Each structure stands twice: as C-alpha cells, then as structure tokens.
Amino acid sequence: MTHIPAIRWNRLLTIAIATILLSLGSNHLQNLRGVASHVPEKALLAQEVSTIWEKGSFPVENFQSYTSPFGYRASPIDGRRQFHNGLDLAAPRGSYIRNWWGGRITKLSDNTACGTSVTIESGSWSHSYCHMEGHVEHHSSGVYLIDRDGGIQLTLGQDISVGARIGRVGMTGRTTGPHLHWVLKHNGNYVDPGLVLKEMFKRQTAS
C-alpha cells in the first residue's frame, strides 16, 4: 500500500469537506430534525468533538461529490419513499475507503443490499461502509473480508486504527453507481454523517 504523507492528506481532507459543506443546505438539517428527533444532535456533537473528532478521518479518497443526503427520499431504484440511513459519497470505483475513527471490526457482510461491507464500533458509535469491492469468506480460523486487487484483508474482531485503508469503493449490493454509503449510529440510533463531517471540519480547520 502506498503511504500518503500526513500533510498532503490533511489538505485533501480539507478540500473534500469544504466541498461537502457547500452542498449541505439548511433543508437537509430541517429534514434531519423530523427523522431523528430522538437524537440530541447539538449536545451530542459538543460533547464528542472536543477531543476525538479533531483526529477523525474523512472516509474516502478521491472524493467527487455528495450524491444523496441522510433522511427520507424517493428511491433511485423504484421511486418509492424510503429512509436513507446514511450519506452517499461518490468516488471513482477502486478509490480507497478510510476508517473514520479507531475501533473494532464487529461485522463483515456481503449478502445484503449494503453489498460487501464492514461495521466498526468505536465506543458508543458504530460506523458502516457499504458497496465495497471484494467479498467475505468464512473459515474455521475466522471471518475475513478480502479485496485482493486492493491489497485489503480485514478480520472480524480486529482492532483498526483511524485513517487506515479498510476497503475500496465498488458496486456490490443495491447501487446505481460507484459510491460509499456511509452509516453512523450512536447508541443504536442513526445520526446524519453530514453533521459529523461539519463538526470535524470546524475542529480541524480551527486547530
């Protein structure tokens, strides 16, 4: 795996998040309040960002655009109203996905609409990454997510550091184009990843 120097990566991160901020409108925030009013977003964010999120990683390399927000929408597949439980980040197929926050791999899957996916738990948060390249293999020694062309192998139960490459953008599961579908939960409740990225951006540009 090639290593991107930290300084260059931080600059890419800032550009990527600034692009996202431009595309996140107030309508989106209004939408969130209706969907997840049980989550005290403001208090939650203030409490969490002070220490940890300063070091959070933007979740995808070669980010192009923010293609679908968190919340209710018409399905791009059949037009029916549905709850979109994550944020879609478009990037060219094969772009590396990076772990948002250090934690432990608690789920590896390749047989749902989410496609080849990994879920990581970090304290009271869980974060999932969908539609990745590769597949899951079950062996007597453990469960593995394998993407040979990308040089990726994950093991269920493994600890994984912030910013580590954990997969590549693919087309597995239910998707109309290459993108990362990124899902965040706090104590089991969905949280808008766009809000988290906004707070990260504020913290990281202030420091």
Ligand SMILES: [Zn+2]
């Ligand atoms: Zn999505």
